[in-house]
Amino acid sequence: MCHAAEAAAGERRSELRYVIGTEVPTPGGAHERLEGVAVTTTADLTSTLAVHAERFAAEGLDDAWRRVRGVVVQPGVEFGHAEVVDFDPAGAHALSQAILEWPDLVFEAHSTDYQTPAAYRALVAGHFAILKVGPALTFAMREALFALAAIAAEAPCIEAPDLDAVVERAMLDEPRYWRAYYPGDPAEQRFARRYSLSDRIRYYWGVPAVAATLESLFAALEAHPLPLPLISQYLPDAHRAVRVGQLAPEPRALVRWHIEGVLDAYARACQDTAADAPERVSL
Numbered sequence: 035m036c037h038a039a040e041a042a043a044g045e046r047r048s049e050l051r052y053v054i055g056t057e058v059p060t061p062g063g064a065h066e067r068l069e070g071v072a073v074t075t076t077a078d079l080t081s082t083l084a085v086h087a088e089r090f091a092a093e094g095l096d097d098a099w100r101r102v103r104g105v106v107v108q109p110g111v112e113f114g115h116a117e118v119v120d121f122d123p124a125g126a127h128a129l130s131q132a133i134l135e136w137p138d139l140v141f142e143a144h145s146t147d148y149q150t151p152a153a154y155r156a157l158v159a160g161h162f163a164i165l166k167v168g169p170a171l172t173f174a175m176r177e178a179l180f181a182l183a184a185i186a187a188e189a190p191c192i193e194a195p196d197l198d199a200v201v202e203r204a205m206l207d208e209p210r211y212w213r214a215y216y217p218g219d220p221a222e223q224r225f226a227r228r229y230s231l232s233d234r235i236r237y238y239w240g241v242p243a244v245a246a247t248l249e250s251l252f253a254a255l256e257a258h259p260l261p262l263p264l265i266s267q268y269l270p271d272a273h274r275a276v277r278v279g280q281l282a283p284e285p286r287a288l289v290r291w292h293i294e295g296v297l298d299a300y301a302r303a304c305q306d307t308a309a310d311a312p313e314r315v316s317l
Contacts, residue, residue, distance in 0.1 A: 036090070036098050052098065053142050053164070054086045055106030071119050074107040076132040083136065104142045105133075109162050111153075112145050113169075115216070115230040121146075121153040123160060130160035140164060147173075148231060154303030165303070170296050172236035178292035179248065180228075181268035182285050186255055188264055194254035200247040202227065204238045211237040255285040271295060 040047045082105065090099035109126045112119045123130075133139060140163035146154070147170035157165060179197065186194035205212060205227050212234035216226040227235060238244055260283050266273040272288045275281035281291050 036095055052102045053104035054102055071110050071112045073110040073126050074129055076128050079132055104140050104164050106142045109143045113148050113231045115226055118148045121157055123156045133161045151299045154299055158303045169233040171293055173233040174293045174296045176235055178289040184268050185264040189261055191258050192254050194251045195247045197247055197251055201244055204241045204244050252285050
């Protein structure tokens with residue numbers, strides 16, 4: 035793979051940077067109930083770096099090896115369907131210190147979705163500088179879309195399609211994206227299809243019937259002013275931003291704001307403490 039990347043880059047290969055490692059968790063979150071996650075050992079880290087260095091050298095990729103900037107490790111974070119394993123700085127202290135022997139490298143951490151702002155700051159401080167996020171973003175989008183559907187259902191002057199029913203029908207008609215992930219009886223599976231932190235519903239927003247329903251929902255909401263009490267009821271963080279003029283009370287803007295709230299926690303963890311970044315409205 036590195037040979038192919040170097041060849042494709044040609045004269046610009048010096049601009050390439052690489053991340054190595056094999057400590058990659060289950061994509062989209064764990065399938066089983068979680069009680070804890072083992073942190074990568076310093077021995078495994080040393081072994082991984084040594085094996086990769088030897089292989090790069092054997093392949094004549096010494097220059098590329100000097101451009102490796104990250105190594106994938108497990109800092110002890112993960113999420114399941116309804117639980118999150120939070121980062122424990124003390125448990126990852128030895129690993130955090132071990133990277134200091136390689137001053138040109140940082141850690142890449144997968145499955146950092148749903149961690150707290152304090153955990154993100156602690157991860158960055160522990161040299162886990164590349165924080166992977168996936169389902170947390172689409173989960174936030176789903177929250178906002180379901181909130182808009184609830185606003186439409188409650189508002190006296192808005193008639194909109196039943197988003198919940200259309201998405202459920204699409205997931206039942208084509209279960210391959212969720213069936214292997216969501217065990218349990220029909221009621222448990224129904225709950226997981228909507229609310230699991232692994233957010234397998236993300237694979238259905240592009241289904242033609244679902245996409246058309248979303249556009250109809252947006253059109254219905256855009257045709258009338260959204261009632262502030264309902265924004266407050268279903269999207270309270272966005273409501274506070276609307277009240278101080280930081281956000282327009284428009285459906286697409288509300289969805290973007292809700293998603294950006296997830297990204298904001300990551301951004302703030304990665305910013306220098308002296309950075310003068312605008313604050314999102316909060317209580």
